[in-house]
Amino acid sequence: MVQKRNPPAPRARPEAASLKPAKPQPAKPQPPAGGAPPKRRGRPRAYEPDVALSRALDVFWKDGFAATSLDDLSAATGMNRPSLYGAFGDKRELYKKTYESYRNRARARMGEAFAADMPLRPMLLRIYGIALDMYLSGEGGPRGCFTVMTATSEAVFDPDIRALVVSGLVEMDRFFARLFKIAQERGELSASADPQVLANLASATIHTIAIRARAQMPRAELEALVNGAVDVMARG
Amino acid sequence: MVQKRNPPAPRARPEAASLKPAKPQPAKPQPPAGGAPPKRRGRPRAYEPDVALSRALDVFWKDGFAATSLDDLSAATGMNRPSLYGAFGDKRELYKKTYESYRNRARARMGEAFAADMPLRPMLLRIYGIALDMYLSGEGGPRGCFTVMTATSEAVFDPDIRALVVSGLVEMDRFFARLFKIAQERGELSASADPQVLANLASATIHTIAIRARAQMPRAELEALVNGAVDVMARG
DNA sequence: GCTTATTTATACTGAGCGGTACATAAATCA
DNA sequence: TGATTTATGTACCGCTCAGTATAAATAAGC
Numbered sequence: 001m002v003q004k005r006n007p008p009a010p011r012a013r014p015e016a017a018s019l020k021p022a023k024p025q026p027a028k029p030q031p032p033a034g035g036a037p038p039k040r041r042g043r044p045r046a047y048e049p050d051v052a053l054s055r056a057l058d059v060f061w062k063d064g065f066a067a068t069s070l071d072d073l074s075a076a077t078g079m080n081r082p083s084l085y086g087a088f089g090d091k092r093e094l095y096k097k098t099y100e101s102y103r104n105r106a107r108a109r110m111g112e113a114f115a116a117d118m119p120l121r122p123m124l125l126r127i128y129g130i131a132l133d134m135y136l137s138g139e140g141g142p143r144g145c146f147t148v149m150t151a152t153s154e155a156v157f158d159p160d161i162r163a164l165v166v167s168g169l170v171e172m173d174r175f176f177a178r179l180f181k182i183a184q185e186r187g188e189l190s191a192s193a194d195p196q197v198l199a200n201l202a203s204a205t206i207h208t209i210a211i212r213a214r215a216q217m218p219r220a221e222l223e224a225l226v227n228g229a230v231d232v233m234a235r236g
Numbered sequence: 237m238v239q240k241r242n243p244p245a246p247r248a249r250p251e252a253a254s255l256k257p258a259k260p261q262p263a264k265p266q267p268p269a270g271g272a273p274p275k276r277r278g279r280p281r282a283y284e285p286d287v288a289l290s291r292a293l294d295v296f297w298k299d300g301f302a303a304t305s306l307d308d309l310s311a312a313t314g315m316n317r318p319s320l321y322g323a324f325g326d327k328r329e330l331y332k333k334t335y336e337s338y339r340n341r342a343r344a345r346m347g348e349a350f351a352a353d354m355p356l357r358p359m360l361l362r363i364y365g366i367a368l369d370m371y372l373s374g375e376g377g378p379r380g381c382f383t384v385m386t387a388t389s390e391a392v393f394d395p396d397i398r399a400l401v402v403s404g405l406v407e408m409d410r411f412f413a414r415l416f417k418i419a420q421e422r423g424e425l426s427a428s429a430d431p432q433v434l435a436n437l438a439s440a441t442i443h444t445i446a447i448r449a450r451a452q453m454p455r456a457e458l459e460a461l462v463n464g465a466v467d468v469m470a471r472g
Numbered sequence: 473g474c475t476t477a478t479t480t481a482t483a484c485t486g487a488g489c490g491g492t493a494c495a496t497a498a499a500t501c502a
Numbered sequence: 503t504g505a506t507t508t509a510t511g512t513a514c515c516g517c518t519c520a521g522t523a524t525a526a527a528t529a530a531g532c
Binding site: 062063064066067140141144148149151152153155156162165166169194196197198200201203204205207208211212214215216217225228229231232 | 380387440452461
Binding site: 275276278279280305306307318 | 492
């Protein structure tokens with residue numbers, strides 16, 4: 001492959017951005033935040049952007065970028081191709097937005113666990129439980145981790161996507177590092193332990209279960225692997 | 237994607253297998269093993285199957301199955317499409333043979349390291365050095381690990397490929413487990429350490445550097461990660 | 473009711489895809 | 503030398519691909 005054609009960018013759709021941002025309209029004030037949706041001018045869209053992205057994610061996640069066609073995406077979202085294009089741009093743009101929506105979802109799930117504020121060992125087990133739930137779900141069999149999927153496919157060709165993936169990887173590293181640091185400050189971890197090294201191991205464990213899930217290893221095996229890894233990490 | 241068409245199997249090419257295996261030809265004995273190649277009947281092939289597979293591997297490894305076209309493979313191997321098909325079967329068959337050739341190559345490299353028979357820590361560092369050499373090489377940027385690439389793409393759809401990937405993953409696990417077990421018997425590792433758990437962590441470290449390499453993290457960072465991981469693993 | 477703005481729906485385009493039919497080339501066998 | 507076998511090279515097939523032109527539909531503004 002030699003990067004097969006690079007079509008011109010889709011015509012910009014200014015997404016209701018005002019051209020005179022300095023001058024608030026006096027007669028028609030913006031609806032107060034959280035109020036009714038602002039009355040748009042033309043035919044109303046028949047889709048919810050968020051759920052459309054979520055449906056697109058399902059397909060990209062299962063099949064990968066290259067093996068997913070616009071027809072697949074159209075069928076999954078219920079939007080026809082021109083609507084897809086108008087709403088999200090071309091296939092690559094859509095993939096990027098889809099990836100960001102995945103990241104938001106994953107971040108929210110992990111944030112919940114983090115907020116629970118429990119001791120290190122149960123916290124780690126809970127986080128890996130959430131990860132396994134994500135990686136093993138999906139109608140067409142276990143899907144693994146979308147960041148890993150993206151790293152192994154489009155990240156090589158598209159610098160934007162690569163940057164997104166790198167930020168996803170380091171976000172995960174930092175998340176774990178914070179966890180280990182807090183545990184260390186609480187005395188749950190020996191002072192000689194290196195939170196950064198443990199964080200990398202924790203991320204590595206995430207990555208290995210993602211890959212193994214994708215190869216359809218049974219959940220029990222993955223849980224056994226996680227338990228062993230947590231034993232080593234929580235020991236310091 | 238709903239598994240886009242399953243063309244009939246390519247016509248079998250018996251690969252010079254005799255139809256009467258019980259009766260050795262008396263007049264023309266097989267050339268002694270290691271001797272000159274047996275005289276084949278028709279036009280000689282213009283390619284070496286091994287190097288062709290190696291070239292195909294380069295392309296599949298970089299771009300993945302779906303994004304690699306038969307034209308790409310044709311260009312890389314120097315064989316035209318009918319020759320490719322005749323030699324290796326359709327694209328999926330070729331991918332499987334390519335993957336097996338990759339496994340053989342990787343196994344040979346790791347086997348060398350294993351045969352060197354050194355203490356645990358330098359042995360691990362050497363193994364990860366070999367892995368990094370593989371994962372960071374390639375003309376079109378770092379390629380990561382082909383087993384990981386395969387697990388995240390075709391392993392979901394094709395049971396044969398999935399079986400190959402699983403066997404690749406467990407082979408790696410067993411390789412590391414043997415290493416830790418030997419180290420433990422030598423007293424380099426505490427008796428309480430669990431070789432299986434450490435092997436899983438070692439594999440996880442392989443997987444995480446493969447993914448990060450694919451995202452073009454610099455070698456220095458990957459080496460630092462490896463050093464930290466080895467510190468934890470070699471400590472027991 | 474007419475104009476304007478926005479989205480949906482249909483149908484199309486040119487290119488690339490995996491795979492193959494067929495003719496040609498190069499070797500052995502008799 | 504001519505038949506046979508095997509591999510190559512060209513050109514083609516039907517299909518799918520990503521993307522788009524165009525028209526119809528549905529809303530608000532006036």
